[in-house]
Amino acid sequence: MAKNIYELLECTSEEFLNGAYKYMFGREIDREGREHYLAQLVSGANRVDVLYDLSRSSENNLDHDTRSRLARIFKANGNIGMPMLRPFRRRRLANSRAKENLIGILSAIRAPGATALPAKSDPIATPKAGADLNHSTQEHKAPVVVRAKEPPPKAPASTPVSPSIKYPTPVDLGAAPLISIIVVNYNGERHLRELGECLAKQTYKNFEVIFVDNNSSDESISVAKKAISKIKIIASEKNFGFAEANNIGQEAAAGELLLLMNNDISFGPSLIEDLLQGFGESGKKNVAAIIPKILFYKDFVTVKVTSDDSFRLNEKELFGQLSDYKKLIPLTKLQDTHKEHRFMVPVGTGKLKMTLAYEQASDADINVTISDSEQSKVRIEFKPGNKKIVTFDCKAGKAQPIINNAGSYVTHEGECGDIGIYEVDEGQYDTPNTRDALCGCVALIRRSALGNYPLFAPDFFAYYEDSELSIRLRSGGWLIYYHPTAVVRHKHASTSSDKSLLFKRLVAKNRLGFMAIHFPHLLEAQLAAAQSNWKHLEHSAANGVKFEDVDLEFIRGIPDLRVDTLGFIGRVKSGLIFSRGTRLPSIGIYNLYWNTKGGGELRALYLAEALSKYARVDLISTHDFDLDGLRAYFNLKLEGVRKIIVGGFSSQDTKHYDVFVNTTHHSNLISRAHYSVYLLSFPHRHVTPECLASYNLILANSDFTAEWTKTYWGNWAPVEVLYPPIDARGIHAFSTEQRDSNARVKNILSVGRFFKNGHNKRQLEMIEVFKKIGRKRRDFDWKLTLVGSVNLKDPDSVGYLAELYAAAEGENIEILTNCSRNRLLQLLSVTPIYWHASGLGVASLDPESMEHFGMAIAEAISAGCVPVAFSGGGIPEVLGAELSSLLFADEDGLVANTERLMDLFECSSEEFFDLSAIAAEQGIRFDVQQHNARIDSIFAPLVRMAMERKARFSSVRELQAN
Numbered sequence: 001m002a003k004n005i006y007e008l009l010e011c012t013s014e015e016f017l018n019g020a021y022k023y024m025f026g027r028e029i030d031r032e033g034r035e036h037y038l039a040q041l042v043s044g045a046n047r048v049d050v051l052y053d054l055s056r057s058s059e060n061n062l063d064h065d066t067r068s069r070l071a072r073i074f075k076a077n078g079n080i081g082m083p084m085l086r087p088f089r090r091r092r093l094a095n096s097r098a099k100e101n102l103i104g105i106l107s108a109i110r111a112p113g114a115t116a117l118p119a120k121s122d123p124i125a126t127p128k129a130g131a132d133l134n135h136s137t138q139e140h141k142a143p144v145v146v147r148a149k150e151p152p153p154k155a156p157a158s159t160p161v162s163p164s165i166k167y168p169t170p171v172d173l174g175a176a177p178l179i180s181i182i183v184v185n186y187n188g189e190r191h192l193r194e195l196g197e198c199l200a201k202q203t204y205k206n207f208e209v210i211f212v213d214n215n216s217s218d219e220s221i222s223v224a225k226k227a228i229s230k231i232k233i234i235a236s237e238k239n240f241g242f243a244e245a246n247n248i249g250q251e252a253a254a255g256e257l258l259l260l261m262n263n264d265i266s267f268g269p270s271l272i273e274d275l276l277q278g279f280g281e282s283g284k285k286n287v288a289a290i291i292p293k294i295l296f297y298k299d300f301v302t303v304k305v306t307s308d309d310s311f312r313l314n315e316k317e318l319f320g321q322l323s324d325y326k327k328l329i330p331l332t333k334l335q336d337t338h339k340e341h342r343f344m345v346p347v348g349t350g351k352l353k354m355t356l357a358y359e360q361a362s363d364a365d366i367n368v369t370i371s372d373s374e375q376s377k378v379r380i381e382f383k384p385g386n387k388k389i390v391t392f393d394c395k396a397g398k399a400q401p402i403i404n405n406a407g408s409y410v411t412h413e414g415e416c417g418d419i420g421i422y423e424v425d426e427g428q429y430d431t432p433n434t435r436d437a438l439c440g441c442v443a444l445i446r447r448s449a450l451g452n453y454p455l456f457a458p459d460f461f462a463y464y465e466d467s468e469l470s471i472r473l474r475s476g477g478w479l480i481y482y483h484p485t486a487v488v489r490h491k492h493a494s495t496s497s498d499k500s501l502l503f504k505r506l507v508a509k510n511r512l513g514f515m516a517i518h519f520p521h522l523l524e525a526q527l528a529a530a531q532s533n534w535k536h537l538e539h540s541a542a543n544g545v546k547f548e549d550v551d552l553e554f555i556r557g558i559p560d561l562r563v564d565t566l567g568f569i570g571r572v573k574s575g576l577i578f579s580r581g582t583r584l585p586s587i588g589i590y591n592l593y594w595n596t597k598g599g600g601e602l603r604a605l606y607l608a609e610a611l612s613k614y615a616r617v618d619l620i621s622t623h624d625f626d627l628d629g630l631r632a633y634f635n636l637k638l639e640g641v642r643k644i645i646v647g648g649f650s651s652q653d654t655k656h657y658d659v660f661v662n663t664t665h666h667s668n669l670i671s672r673a674h675y676s677v678y679l680l681s682f683p684h685r686h687v688t689p690e691c692l693a694s695y696n697l698i699l700a701n702s703d704f705t706a707e708w709t710k711t712y713w714g715n716w717a718p719v720e721v722l723y724p725p726i727d728a729r730g731i732h733a734f735s736t737e738q739r740d741s742n743a744r745v746k747n748i749l750s751v752g753r754f755f756k757n758g759h760n761k762r763q764l765e766m767i768e769v770f771k772k773i774g775r776k777r778r779d780f781d782w783k784l785t786l787v788g789s790v791n792l793k794d795p796d797s798v799g800y801l802a803e804l805y806a807a808a809e810g811e812n813i814e815i816l817t818n819c820s821r822n823r824l825l826q827l828l829s830v831t832p833i834y835w836h837a838s839g840l841g842v843a844s845l846d847p848e849s850m851e852h853f854g855m856a857i858a859e860a861i862s863a864g865c866v867p868v869a870f871s872g873g874g875i876p877e878v879l880g881a882e883l884s885s886l887l888f889a890d891e892d893g894l895v896a897n898t899e900r901l902m903d904l905f906e907c908s909s910e911e912f913f914d915l916s917a918i919a920a921e922q923g924i925r926f927d928v929q930q931h932n933a934r935i936d937s938i939f940a941p942l943v944r945m946a947m948e949r950k951a952r953f954s955s956v957r958e959l960q961a962n
Contacts, residue, residue, distance in 0.1 A: 009047055012581075013038065013567045016047055024051075024060045031559070038566045046574070048073060171256055171448045171624050171645050173279060179207040179272060179444070180253030181261055183228075184245040188263040189218040191491070195263055196227030204272040207259070208232065210249040214239040234584075241461035242440070244582055247454040250447070251584045252616060254642040258445045258455070264491035265442060266297065271486055275444040278483035281432065288449035288478035289470075291438045292486035293406050295425060298325050299399035300344040302371045303352075305390070308364035310337040311356040318343065321352055327492060329402065329422055344422075347399035351391060358386040366390055370397025401425040404490050407435030407482040408467065414511075414519040414526075416467040435482045437470035442488045448645050449478050452653060457517070457577050459568050463503070464510040471518045504554045509565045516572040523569070530565075534558045585615035588657035588673070590649065592664045594625035597633055597789055598753055599855040600681050603701065603724040604663040605636055606928060607679065610935040612640040615658070620644045635727075635821050651694070659942050662695070670694045675942045679722075680705060682852050683712040692716035697938070701853040702874030708847050722938070724855050725931030728862040728923040731825065735863040735920075738829035746782045746905070748898070749831040749865065751824065751856040752838065754790040754817065756800040759849045761788065762837035762870075764800075767807045769894055773902075774811070776895075782902065784813045785831070787824060828863035832905045832912070833898065836860075839872035840891070847873070854878050862923030864916040868897045880922045883915070 008019045017037050021029040037050050052074050054060060055067075062070070183195070199209065209231040211224050215238050224231060234248055250258060259272065271292070278290035305313070313334040322328060322345065331342040337359060345352070356366065366388065368376040376396060381389040406420040406429035416437065420429050438445075443466075445455070453472065456465040470480055512530060515523045541547060541555045554561075571577045589608050594601055608617045619627065619641060627643040630636070646653055651670040654660045660673030666684045668691045676695045682705055692713055699722040700706035706719050748770065752761030763786050770784045786804070791797045804815055816823070836857040839850035850873030851857075858878050861867055869875045871887035879887065886901075888894045904912035924930075 013570055014563075017050070020047075020051060020054055024054045024057070024062065026061055035563055035566075038563055038570060171446070171643070172626075173256065173276075174626075174628060176204075176206045177257055177276075178255035179204070179257045179259050179276070180249075180255035181207055181209045181259045182246055182249035182253060183209060183211050183261050183263055184214065184242055184249065185211060185216060185220050185224070185263050186214040186239060187216045187218045187220060189216070189220045189223050191263045192220065192223045193227045194266055195261075196224075196229070198265075198267050198269075198271075199228060201269040202272050203270050204276065207272060208254060210234065210252050212236065212245040212249045212252075214241070214245050240458075240582060243456035243460045243462060243465040244458040244580070246440070246456055247458065247580060248582060248584065250450075250455050251586065253447075254616075254640060256447050256643060258447055260440055260443045260445065260455075262441045262490065264297075266489040267442075268487065271488065274486035275483065278432070278444070278481055278486065281483070282479070282481045284479060284481075286478050287481045288446050288473045289438050289480045290444040290483050290486070291407055291435065291480060292442055292488050293425075293429060293482075293484040294404040294439060294441055294488050294490050296327060296329075296346075296402045296404050297489045297491040298327075298346040298348065300329065300346055300402045301349070301394050301397035301399050302331070302342060302344050303394065303397075304340065304342045304369040304372070305354070305356070306340045306367045306369075307356065307362070308339065309358055309362040310339050311341075311358050311362075311388075312337050313341050313343075314355050314357070318345075318352065318354055322346065322349060324348075325491065331422065344402065345394055349394045351393050353389060353391045355383070356388045356390060358388070361386050362388075368392045370394060371400065373398055403429065404492055405439040405441065406484070407433075407480070408437035408439055408470070410436040410467060410471060414515050414522060416464065416514075429482075430484045432481065432483050432485075435480050436474070437467050438480050440466035440469075441490055446478075447642075449473055449476070451476070452646065452656065453578055454580060457513075458580055458582070459513060459571060459577060460510050461506055463506050464514045468514055468517055475518075501550050501553050501557075504550070505557060505561055508561060509568060512565050513568040513572060513577075516569045517577060527565075527569070531562070534562065586618065586657050587611050587615050587659045587661070588618045588620050588644075588654065589661045589679075590620045590654075590664055590667075590669065592621055592623075592667075594619065594621055594627075594630060596753075596791065597630065599724065599853075600663065600665060601630070602634055602855060604661075604679060605630060605634060605638065606725045606931065607661065607663075607935065608641050609636055609638055610932045611659075611939060612638070614939065617641045618644040618657070620646065620649060620653075622647055622649050633821065659939065667691075675945070678717070680709060682848050683709045684848075685712055687713060689716070699938075702877050704847075704850075704874035704877065705852045720938070722934055723926050723931065724853055724858075725928040726855055726859045726862060726923070726926050728858070728925075728927035729929070731828065731859055731862040732864065732920050732923065734825050735829035738826065743830075744832040744905075745830050746902075747827075747831045748782060748784045748833045748835055749787065749827055749860070750785075750835040750837070751787045751860070752836075754788045754801050754804065755794070755797045757796065759838050759851060762840045763788075763804055764807060765840055765891070766835055766837055767804065767811070767813060769891055769898075770813065771811060772891075773895055773898060777899070777902075782812070784808075784811075785816065785827060786813070787816045787819055787827065790817045825863075828860060828865060831860075831863075831865050832916070833901050834860035834865035834867045835894075835898070836867060836869040836875060837894065839870045839875075840894075842872065851875055858923055858926045861919035862926075864920045866901055866912065866915045866919055868894060868901065870894075878922075878926070880925075882918050883922060886915075 008016060008023060011019055014034075017034060018029050021027060021033065051070065055062070055070060055074075181199070185192070199207075207230065209228050211228065211231050212234045213221055213224075213236060215236050221233060221235060224233060232252060234252055236245065236248070240248065246260060257276070259275070275290045275292060279287055282290075315328065315330060315334045318334075319326060319328045325346045325348075327346055329344040331344065332338060332340070334341055334343065366378060366380060368378050368390065370376050376392040376394075379391040381391075383389055401424070403418075403420040403423045403425050405418040408416060409419055410416050418439065419435070440456075450473075456469055460468065473480065508530065512523070512527055515526050519526075537555045538558055541552065547555065568577075571579075589604055589611075591601060591604050605619075608619060611617050617640065619625075621643075622645070624645055625643065627638070627641075631638050649669075651672050654669070654676070655672045657673045659675045659677065660671045661677045661679050662669055662671065663679040665681050666686075668686070668688050670688075670691050671694045676697075678695045678698045680698055680700050693716055695717045698709060698713075698717050698719045700709055700719055701722070701724055703721055706721050709719050750761070750763065750766055752763070754761075754763065766784065766786070770782075774780045774782075790801055801815075801817070808815060834857065836851065836854060838854070842849045851870070853874045854869075857867055857869060857875065861879070861883075866886065867879060867883060868886050868888065869879060871889050876884060876887060886897055888897050901912065901915075903909075904915075
């Protein structure tokens, strides 16, 4: 039971009703009340309406405080004739998450087509052992052979239930994108070795495997660890089904491309490469998914049995005689009486014994033909009851590949199915083309095409989830592309039966849920037809009509099925169908300028790398950026860190994260995450109170920045200092190694981006000072090297760079743009003097134009370079007390300090090398290890709290890696 009214409002439909009865009446809900209020929710009532109705019952036993609290909620919801209060529409954000959640719930419940809230998914009864559905299929009805080569008419694009989804432009995949393979497993131990062998042979190597185990009772996890390389295992403590388990895999996956794979498939070494090539060969940029041709696991032989008199066959008898691959494909209704029956069995099936049941005694001849080519020899035995036992050998027939799925179709009436299913593969589906829908057995999907949505709506559990996803993708302007060069063999229904009770229940419920989402104009008629059919079945069973055992069990469960279906439809109408309660801890780091590769971006990337050990970390932006390029440029691994592009990223999008970190300079983004951190470069003066109130902590990059933050922003949130990190120990070790063979040379180095405005690095002033020193000193043979990145798309930056080249002409000055990391380290190792002049000539009342910390100078002193630096901003903190004498306030100070160090260096003074050693020691303060220890002290408790909060809703153990 929920602890309070706010938690109760966040529960799923059934949990809410159960909790409401306990909350109001102190007892369990009865069936009549359950059905009545679920119907009310479906018809448009919200949860507060239900509470209001219950509160008027004489049975309620609430105390005075609870009645008062509810009265305020009823008033806000308009249950006493008052409209929604305006403060609820233009509320001021506060750190009280309970209040904010309540406001969001009330607004979302009352708004038509409301945005999905992060509430817990409705529970679906976990199936009994051995009856799970952790595969996907489009075979929603009994096998019917369709020989037509053209699929049925396409369904019109429909509108997804929630308007909040964002469909950004396709993300650039690059030359060799990381592919995250998601494998959902339930007691699939017998399939995993073959799956591992197929993956190990792939010609495409840049992939990871996310293995989501749905609480298997066999040895699946231990076998998977040994059989599959590059694997991350998520072990669930309950069976979430195919849909939600894939969502969990989506959360853990790092790649932009998600490759869904059933565990019961086999494929050749080029499968991943072939699927990936489909994006290019389609010739279209808006392709969301590439799907393969799916064949049944083995080739099949077709058996045709004819007789002059009508007969029927026993399907269970035939099925029981199949060996390792138990797949029987009836091409006629074997239980009906006909003169000819046809069915297919896998290649390798030997002798079969079948019973032909006649309506009356018959002497008719019996002929058995295998694959229309071989007349099989038969042995016939006569049995009592007008039956004949026929034995024959299947090995003589020609085996043929049989299509499981060549893409899927969706009709205008919402009917879904596999294109080409049960047809012999004769090349009739070998033309690449777009399709209405994908089959979740195998599909390569762009993460960015999903927008803010999960892969699947959790309520589906299994069946129809892939059809729903397909229409959702197409309604956003994306395409699903069938690429038959990629071929997969599928065992099909290996962990479930398409005639099982669970199959029948899920298909009955999910089809109506699917209609509610994408074909709402047809829902009323479909629901009425289903209700009528269910009543007819109940009436027939009550009057002694005989049914098969599985059908009888289905009929007995119709009351619960009716409630489950109404609950599903109610969640659709309430806008909650895509809400999820089973989430892995997640951290989002937002930055609009990743591609600039500046110090702020490096600082954010170091933070991402440090936090990735706690949870999945998303690097978020509104436009595409090169994550692999950032890894290479800054020499960071960034494992477990992924790129997320969301056009028009807003405060609503932050709700998806447990911890949200805003690292964008001058941002006023309001965060609605559970815990929010502003990683600050410097406070801007146009900040809004709503923005500040939404953050729990502000992390400044220096004491200098922290003081100005308090001056500009007041005390809206606590401010702490987190110095940006550098690889101080690595840089020092590299410099020491280089100096064993290369002594320091007469060079002055300065590192900083080439741009004109803001906290400009003052390279032009440095050039003039260098020339001034050169004119003063006899036999001047020093060199000035200026290193930095430049945005060649920015005219001002390009113009500033041209000014530098012009000023440096004829001087011993080298300007290096966008040089490699190794080249920079090489320069640091041989340079004795480092210049840093940001802030020079800037008025003290303009602190934003000063250097707020200075990662470049921190790296320089780590390498043993002796700094000469401007005394403003956060630079004095970087140099520390022992190097403070090297600070300057104007150009004359820069000249004086530089000439003094030149003299010391030229005469090999011990004093110079003492300063170099002090500089290297000072740099250790900013080493990444120190930074990460500070990160642990700040963020570990936050992530722990987030995980504890999720533990109430989730049964997923943390990620494991082999």
